[in-house]
Amino acid sequence: MTWFSLLLNSLWAAIPAVGFGMIFNVPRSTLPLCAVGGALTYGFREVLLFNHLSIELSTFIAATAIGIIGVFWSRRYVMPRPIYTVPSIIPMIPGTYAYEMMISLVSMNTVGVTDALLSSFIENGLRAISILFAIAFGLVLPSMYYTKRKQPII
């Protein structure tokens, strides 16, 4: 992995963050920070993956990082945190794994259950679910820390 490809992938990841921000109808002024958040999160995960961490663990760490950054941004610009954090984690959604899981389920129905299809179903499904949970736990952790305090964040 060169620095160039890391930068390029981060730029590609910034586009879905902005696009999904538009689907969720975030205020216009927050779109640049959504892009930055998406690029940062995805780039950080790439770096961790390059250092031979498992994909679940690196997703978890990247999601925690954007959760903590989101607290600072939301204080500074007086926005609810999910406006920044949810579009930023969108590039890490395990779409391909979930899709492969579904494909093997369908073909098990049509051509019959084989060992290869069954193992593909279980492997891809477990991978997709564990990545989804890693994202969710990562986002929940920082806000769990701040709910101890009586004072609200914004």
Add this chain to the structure above:
Amino acid sequence: MILLNRMSKGFPTISHEEQTRITTVVVRVAVMLLEYGAESRLIEQLSSRLGVALGCTSIEISLIPSAIVLTTLVGDSSVTTTRRAHEQPINMSIVHQIVTICISAEQTPRNIMMVERALGNIHANPYPAWLIVPIIGLSCAAFSQLQGADWLGFWITFLAASVGMMVRRALSSRNYSLLIVFAFTAFVCTLIASLSFYHGLSSTGRIVLSSSVLLLVPGFPYINAMLDAFKGYISMGWGRWTQATLVTLMSSLGIMLAMGFWT
């Protein structure tokens, strides 16, 4: 001094009619937050902050996914009301405007006129179709690029996701149920993305198919469900989780139908 203290706490000065008016405003804020996709803790915090700023002693709120029961307490007198929440598309712009209103209400307490006027001025701020359709197409195409698709696959994904977004907007504006919208959009996306298998146009057909339906990921419901469940709103968490899972199942139903169509 004691009189001033009692007045600032609002015991003798708020009549029953005024309290009813405050209750109406606060429950309206809470219902809007629930409909447009705020997390439960934010709903409870914002409505109780607004109620205290308008002069109540405290606000008690009970949330279920489709309704809100809210009680305002002023001294010993309480007013309780229930509102049904209807399903709306997620709109963070409205949530942000409500947060701003609550903060300005805290800075000028007991000013219900200002809050009512500001609530009347809330606007949905939708993005125009000519902007959102190509951006969503580009987003899904960027997904395919991140997963390693080739350039022809990139453009097929772009086409499929753009058309899918148009279909989704058209169906949503005709007030179809969310489940129908998602199933039909997934069907259309998969049909168009199947072009990549036609004479082997793209060597990475599976990636194209999987990334062209990614515009249907219910990101906010899943994250909100986890946030709610972890912060002690178990029933809200389950409700949102069920909704998100149903939406995902309906999308996969659409994908399966489309795949059965061309094989």
